[in-house]
Amino acid sequence: MSTLAASTAVAGDSDRAAFRAAPLDEVSRDRLATQGLDYRLVPVDSDAFGAWLQVVARGFQDPERSEQQVAAARERSGYRRVTGVYDPAAPMADAPASTIASWLGELTVPGGTAIPSCAISAVTVAPTHRRRGIARAMLEGELRTAHAAGIPMAMLTVSESTLYGRYGFAPAAASASWRIETRRAAWTGPRPEGRIDFIPRTRLRELLPELHERSRLRVPGEIDVPAGHWDNFAGTRPDAEKAGEKRAVQYTDAAGEVRGVAVYSVRENHDDFTKGTVTVSYLLADTDDAYAALWRFLLELDLVAEVHASELSPDEPLLWMIADQRAATVTVRDHQYVRILDVRAALQARRYGAAGAIALDVHDPLGLAGGRFLLEADQDGRGRVTPLEDADARPDAVTVALGIEELSAAYLGGVSLATLAAAGRVTTTDAATAARVLGWHIAPRLSIWY
Numbered sequence: 001m002s003t004l005a006a007s008t009a010v011a012g013d014s015d016r017a018a019f020r021a022a023p024l025d026e027v028s029r030d031r032l033a034t035q036g037l038d039y040r041l042v043p044v045d046s047d048a049f050g051a052w053l054q055v056v057a058r059g060f061q062d063p064e065r066s067e068q069q070v071a072a073a074r075e076r077s078g079y080r081r082v083t084g085v086y087d088p089a090a091p092m093a094d095a096p097a098s099t100i101a102s103w104l105g106e107l108t109v110p111g112g113t114a115i116p117s118c119a120i121s122a123v124t125v126a127p128t129h130r131r132r133g134i135a136r137a138m139l140e141g142e143l144r145t146a147h148a149a150g151i152p153m154a155m156l157t158v159s160e161s162t163l164y165g166r167y168g169f170a171p172a173a174a175s176a177s178w179r180i181e182t183r184r185a186a187w188t189g190p191r192p193e194g195r196i197d198f199i200p201r202t203r204l205r206e207l208l209p210e211l212h213e214r215s216r217l218r219v220p221g222e223i224d225v226p227a228g229h230w231d232n233f234a235g236t237r238p239d240a241e242k243a244g245e246k247r248a249v250q251y252t253d254a255a256g257e258v259r260g261v262a263v264y265s266v267r268e269n270h271d272d273f274t275k276g277t278v279t280v281s282y283l284l285a286d287t288d289d290a291y292a293a294l295w296r297f298l299l300e301l302d303l304v305a306e307v308h309a310s311e312l313s314p315d316e317p318l319l320w321m322i323a324d325q326r327a328a329t330v331t332v333r334d335h336q337y338v339r340i341l342d343v344r345a346a347l348q349a350r351r352y353g354a355a356g357a358i359a360l361d362v363h364d365p366l367g368l369a370g371g372r373f374l375l376e377a378d379q380d381g382r383g384r385v386t387p388l389e390d391a392d393a394r395p396d397a398v399t400v401a402l403g404i405e406e407l408s409a410a411y412l413g414g415v416s417l418a419t420l421a422a423a424g425r426v427t428t429t430d431a432a433t434a435a436r437v438l439g440w441h442i443a444p445r446l447s448i449w450y
């Protein structure tokens with residue numbers, strides 16, 4: 001496998017395949033073996049995959065998957081590296097005691113580029129095997145495997161906020177849930193010239209990946225979405241439930257180009273037909289005009305009193321397109337977690353908010369990415385990172401001492417180093433300068449779960 005960390009190149013197909021097939025981490029394998037447990041890779045085309053999938057469903061409190069659902073999941077899981085820990089003493093020994101899926105993906109970073117990143121998902125440990133260190137062994141194992149493959153970053157979305165800080169992950173892009181009272185909101189934003197039209201869900205399914213590819217580099221925190229996810233949004237999975245509730249529209253600009261789509265469902269209010277609720281499952285806009293036109297369409301639907309949407313940015317332009325900001329109730333939560341695995345490669349890949357020199361002293365409890373580094377950002381926002389052997393190499397540099405968790409939290413620009421310093425999480429000689437350099441003008445966002 002080529003060393004991805006050496007460049008900022010995005011993940012290629014051969015690197016993705018090599019990561020899927022990478023051997024399991026020996027340290028974790030040995031640690032689990034001392035408990036009589038067997039750490040395995042699970043081929044997606046094997047019978048073992050079906051049992052693995054049922055354990056994931058149970059772990060997330062979902063019902064058992066039907067044969068049709070297992071077949072559909074197998075079909076769309078080819079991109080995943082699937083691992084399980086098995087207990088040979090269990091009566092259902094072919095069902096793993098714990099599961100993880102991971103894959104090599106891409107994460108958008110400040111400056112409109114992406115870096116290779118190991119996405120982690122489907123983390124479950126059976127309630128019969130909890131709190132014995134199995135999740136820790138698997139997570140550390142996958143992080144060491146990604147690190148050994150030269151992948152500079154890992155990322156995940158979480159069920160509970162308290163699980164992953166111990167491995168160096170930090171919430172780096174928040175997600176905002178919106179409830180908008182439509183009559184009170186009153187549209188004051190632009191009224192672009194293009195047109196909105198309903199489209200069939202199959203057409204939506206075709207448009208989503210194209211539009212996402214065109215727009216994902218605009219916002220730090222977004223990822224390259226695995227193909228199977230689009231069927232969820234479009235309701236085009238063969239096993240999709242209530243697909244008929246999804247309504248899809250597209251925005252076409254004055255030049256005839258499709259620039260955005262929205263998919264939503266409406267719940268009518270039987271007590272008062274003028275007070276229905278719209279839930280937006282996804283809104284994807286490639287231009288500011290598409291964004292304005294689609295939101296205006298949703299907020300001006302007849303017979304609708306409230307519009308709900310989630311996985312939005314905490315800093316949506318939408319807030320500045322309505323007459324009454326209190327018409328919107330916005331709840332912000334941690335969402336996209338990232339974990340730097342290679343400080344130099346990760347810092348060199350992003351752009352910076354201001355010029356400056358920062359001497360970083362990074363502590364990594366897992367021993368994967370710590371060290372001392374000099375970050376020099378130029379006027380154009382480009383960063384050069386060198387290992388810092390000599391503390392006096394740049395006596396003018398602002399010093400910042402922090403954990404890998406805090407550096408990961410600040411990496412996408414979602415939290416300022418000044419805030420982390422005020423919280424006692426970072427020690428620095430000049431919080432304002434450090435915050436300006438590491439800051440970014442676009443709030444990070446991740447518009448899906450994975």
Ligand SMILES: CC(C)(COP(=O)(O)OP(=O)(O)OC[C@H]1O[C@@H](n2cnc3c(N)ncnc32)[C@H](O)[C@@H]1OP(=O)(O)O)[C@@H](O)C(=O)NCCC(=O)NCCS
Nearest residue numbers: 059123124125130131132133134135136157158159162166
């Ligand atoms: C969360 C889960 C994977 C933990 O598995 P586990 O094998 O019990 O975890 P471990 O025994 O390896 O514990 C590792 C560490 O996490 C801590 N931990 C585990 N579950 C925790 C929880 N729910 N809240 C807070 N800390 C937790 C442990 O105390 C331990 O801490 P330490 O090693 O720093 O002392 C498991 O409980 C589970 O499957 N939950 C339901 C599905 C889920 O939420 N998965 C996560 C999806 S993002």
